Amino acid sequence: MIIAQISDLxxxxxxxxxxxxxxTNHYLKLAVQQLNRLDPQPDLVVATGDLVxxxxxxxxxxxxxxxxxxxxxxxxxxxxxxxxxxxxxIFPELPYLPADGxxxxxxxxxxxxxxxxxxxxxxxxxxxxDAERLTWLEARLREAPTRPTIIxxxxxxxxxxxxxxxxxxxxxxEALAAIIEQYPNVQRIACGHLHRSIQTLWAGxxxxxxxxxxxxxxxxxxxxxxxxxxxxxxxxxLHLWHEATGLVTHTVFTGDFxxxxxxxxxxxxxxxxxxx
Ligand SMILES: [Fe+2]
Numbered sequence: 001m002i003i004a005q006i007s008d009l010x011x012x013x014x015x016x017x018x019x020x021x022x023x024t025n026h027y028l029k030l031a032v033q034q035l036n037r038l039d040p041q042p043d044l045v046v047a048t049g050d051l052v053x054x055x056x057x058x059x060x061x062x063x064x065x066x067x068x069x070x071x072x073x074x075x076x077x078x079x080x081x082x083x084x085x086x087x088x089x090i091f092p093e094l095p096y097l098p099a100d101g102x103x104x105x106x107x108x109x110x111x112x113x114x115x116x117x118x119x120x121x122x123x124x125x126x127x128x129x130d131a132e133r134l135t136w137l138e139a140r141l142r143e144a145p146t147r148p149t150i151i152x153x154x155x156x157x158x159x160x161x162x163x164x165x166x167x168x169x170x171x172x173x174e175a176l177a178a179i180i181e182q183y184p185n186v187q188r189i190a191c192g193h194l195h196r197s198i199q200t201l202w203a204g205x206x207x208x209x210x211x212x213x214x215x216x217x218x219x220x221x222x223x224x225x226x227x228x229x230x231x232x233x234x235x236x237x238l239h240l241w242h243e244a245t246g247l248v249t250h251t252v253f254t255g256d257f258x259x260x261x262x263x264x265x266x267x268x269x270x271x272x273x274x275x276x
Contacts (some may be wrong), residue, residue: 001112003150004042005237006031006048007192010081010211018053019229020214027214027234027254034236034254035070042072042238043110048192048210049079049120049154051087060090078103078120079154079192097261101134103188106140112187112241115140117153119170124252126192127155129172134161134179141183144206149186150239150247155166156191156209159200163223164195177203187247189238197235208249210237 010024018024052059067074075096078084084103096105107114117137119127155170180186180203189207195217198202198209211234218228234254241247
């Protein structure tokens with residue numbers, strides 16, 4: 001089973017750039033091309049929040065248009081740049097989403113159980129797992145305590161050393177850790193938000209953070225590092241699940257890269273069906 005994770009799309013209205021700089025819509029088109037030429041195709045694609053930039057319905061309409069060519073089934077997670085009501089107005093047809101309230105859900109039909117958490121706090125950059133959300137999660141974990149499970153959430157619950165972004169992490173993380181520690185079947189907590197590829201052991205499981213499909217957050221490890229974006233290569237994560245070997249996460253950079261046969265030293269085409 002393969003899960004592709006794209007994150008922090010920050011889709012804009014037509015003709016606009018994020019921060020006046022980054023053509024995020026263009027970069028999402030490149031990410032969609034990358035997703036569609038994956039071979040084998042992923043069983044599903046999970047978009048882990050900051051789907052759009054300014055929370056408007058016009059942006060969600062653009063998101064829908066840009067993602068329409070994706071071949072694999074799509075699943076969505078809320079980030080701090082998202083708005084539940086605007087999203088639901090433009091994506092009313094998604095059967096897995098609750099009609100109102102938090103956009104948590106469980107996908108039980110795959111060999112790896114998938115739990116999606118909604119950490120959005122309206123109008124805030126940080127996220128939160130408050131008592132209501134923790135209760136929901138604990139009930140879901142209690143339903144299947146031995147099934148291998150992956151949790152998707154936008155805000156990472158751990159500190160990264162990126163001082164500015166750590167102020168905007170998921171609040172309630174100690175209570176969340178106390179729950180996760182009781183469930184060794186949680187194979188992974190896969191996050192977004194930080195616009196960088198980051199991994200750490202936390203609460204007895206591996207937490208991973210996927211890079212953005214567009215701009216990345218600059219590596220500022222001092223308390224006074226100025227907040228900055230950097231045009232390091234966009235990428236996505238692929239989570240490969242095999243019962244025998246476990247869950248392995250790959251970083252896949254977005255773009256058309258030359259590949260060479262070790263035997264002939266000639267360039268080979270890995271992707272015959274490229275969209276140009
Ligand atoms: Fe973001």
